[in-house]
Amino acid sequence: MRPGRRGCGALALALALMAGGLPVHAQRAVTIVVPTPPGGPIDRVARVVAQYLQPRLDAPVVVENRQGAAGKIGAQAALRAPRDGQTLLAVSPSILTVNPVVDRAVGYDPLKDFTPLAIVAANSGVLAVRAGLPVADLAGLVDFAKAHPDGLTYASFGVGTSLHLQSEELLQTLGITARHVPYKGEAQAMNALVAGEVDMMVYVTAPIVPYVQSGRVRALAATGARRWELLPGVPTYAESGLPALRGYTYRSWVGLAMPAGAPAAQQDAVGRALRDAMAEPGLRLALEGQGFEPQAYDPAAMREAISSELDRNRRVAASGRVHLD
Known part of the structure; x- marks a missing residue:
């Protein structure tokens, strides 16, 4: 006699349980x-x-x-x-x-x-600055920050977020300071940078690419170990020539x-x-x-x-x- 559907279902259930769940x-x-x-x-x-x-x-x-x-x-x-x-x-x-x-x-x-x-x-991402900031590279950013103590501002997507901590880590590594301006999210922080409301974001991702390409913001460094495929002309931290950034990366x-x-x-x-x-x-x-x-x-x-x-x-x-x- 062939087993009915209910019998087959019970057998399958028993086998599943025997197999560990x-x-x-x-x-x-x-x-x-x-x-x-x-x-x-x-x-x-x-x-x-x-x-x-x-x-x-x-x-x-x-x-x-x-x-x-x-x-x-x-x-x-x-x-x-x-x-x-x-x-x-x-x-x-x-x-x-x-x-x-x-x-x-x-x-x-x-x-x-x-x-x-x-x-x-x-x-991956880049460190980017507003178009009107008079710096062309990371060395220039460091010189500007030292010449204008507490004159720089940076955006993050909130107090106590990963970008907040990463920004302070990089600033400490470079021996400079900047004032934290928190926003409610990544999009709001990036829009503030594009509008020139803040001087920089130390890590901004793919949505920034068209603004870099159009010249509305300037990318100073790729944050990864190698150049970013979306912006291959932007040097890495290691390529900046700053000794403090040898081996320094963030992603x-x-x-x-x-x-x-x-x-x-x-x-x-x-x-x-x-x-x-x-x-x-x-x-x-x-x-x-x-x-x-x-x-x-x-x-x-x-x-x-x-x-x-x-x-x-x-x-x-x-x-x-x-x-x-």
């Missing part, structure tokens, strides 16, 4: 929590990844924006979800390596409360993490799906088209990046240059 595609939708507003770098990367994860998980992948409190609201929302591997958090250095340093009430430990899955995309990134404590089978299933998605040429092209650098799937490398950047940001915070009020 139900596969992701047999459960509810996977949610990627984005702790920032729609349209920003984290959101854009998360939506590209969701598109390629969905067919590999054979389940809907939903992007949910839970912005506020410098990313704290979204991170804590992900941690409150069931620890079943169905909720992921899209992250950046601000979420995992800055908030835990500058916010005593952040409510999570980045290495204990989350399982790093992979850095999906890196985000941002976007990755995915899972709240810790999910079943190993679920972690493995999501990890395999993400690995396969990140190897897809279509995903890589989609990220490159938005100015990102696709990365290789490497959970260990992400954990190491979090750890080293936490140490780097703690040193900046301990310098006394970062004022959070």
